[in-house]
Amino acid sequence: MDVQRWIARREIQWQELEALLKRLETKGLKSLKADEIALLASLYRSVSADLARAKTNQLGETIIQQLQTLTSRSYSQIYQGSRKQEWRAVLSFYLWGFPSVVYESRVYIAIATMLFMVGALIAWWFSWRDPSFLALVVPERLISLVRDRGELWMGSILGSEPLASSGIAINNMTVCFRTVAGGITGGLLTAYFLFFNGILLGAIGALVQQNGLAYPFWAFVFPHGALELPAIFLAGAAGLLIAKALLFPAPYRRIDAFKIYGNQAAQLMFGVVPLLLIAGAIEGFISPNPAIPAPFKYLGGTLLLCGLLAYFRNRPSSL
Template structure:
């Protein structure tokens, strides 16, 4: 290979890339037009190829060093810009996209809340009137602890907060994903998940109410429940969206309905994961803490719920 001729032929491309990089480094990637961004990416690939060739053909240390520096600068700007765009997209989703998809899904969310509330009220009424029903739902050790020793089980979390918090997060995420995946069973598993959670909460509510422990129990539930329960309702709504695509595709082919409603369900899932993580941290570290007065726990729970409702009702 004639090294001087090769350098003379390729040098113009190197200078063009250097000019574009100088502009990006001074004013950012947004200063380039779409065509210039494509040119930048193309020139980066050609310089990377030139660098590999220069190393194998031993064209000289100076040329190799210059090409290495040019390729490194280009890589940094291209992939840093790509990562920045990705972070911008994530930020935009949580700022506007997630509230928007929640608003579009409000009918399914209302159905989830209605089923949960119905199951909770009916099970509370049955458990209050019938000890046999209570024993069917709640383990006997738990009933004995509440009735005989007048103690809540929440104190067992104190001292093992990190382990408890991570276990709670994993369990909540598992339940939520089960509710979403239940959509492929035409919503049967999704309906079961929301009903069983309502039954458990209603029955436990009756147990603590009968034994004058309702105030500390709900003080424990409020802080994390203000995020955890809405997240579960959103997961159930996502499952119902998938079920709707299967059962009632409407004007769409079933596969197209699954793509359409599945994308909406995926956006809900993407949004609820941070809620479940935060709720798990609160349930592990804050809710069971004996150092925090119960009235403060109620205020925190109410504040989080009001803030969440305000966030969900934002419009761009």
């Protein structure tokens, strides 16, 4: 291998890459045109190959060091820029994209909310009409604790807040993802999960009301429920979107409907996960905390819900 001849032939590209890197490092990505960005990536690959050849043929420490520096700088600029773009895309989604998807899915969210609320109202009504109904829905341990001892069960979280918080978040995510997956059954399981969770909350609400514990119970529910319940409704809407793609794909082909509505459902779930993480932290650390007065919990839950609704309105005006 004629080292000097090889260096002379390749040095032009090294200098070209050096010039592009200097512009990129001083003026940023906007200083490069589209064809220059493509050239940068091409030169990076070429110089990486040159570095490998230089090491293989032991062309000298100076050349190897020069090429190593060029490839390191190129890698940093290309992939750091890519990561910045990804983070910008994530930020843009949570600022504008998620509220827009929520708005586009408003009919399905309304249906999911209605299924939950109908279940809650039915359970509330039956619990007052027939006390034996509670035993069909609520665990006997909770019924005994509330009726016989006049206590709520949230105190068990105290002392293990970090573990409880993570466990609550994981459990809520499991429920939500099952609700979404239920869409593949034509929405039957999605509807069941929503309706059953509504029944459970309605029955427990009636139980604590009958035993004079409604005020502290709802003080516990309000702070995290302001985020957790909307997250469940959004997950239900995602499941219903999948059911729509399966049962009513028109005017699209079914495979195209799955792509369109599946993507919409996935975007809803991207927004649901942070809501559940925050709700889990609140339920583990704030909701059961006896040092926080109940009025503050009610106020905090109300402010969270109002803030969430205001956030959902943060979408492009064209929608």
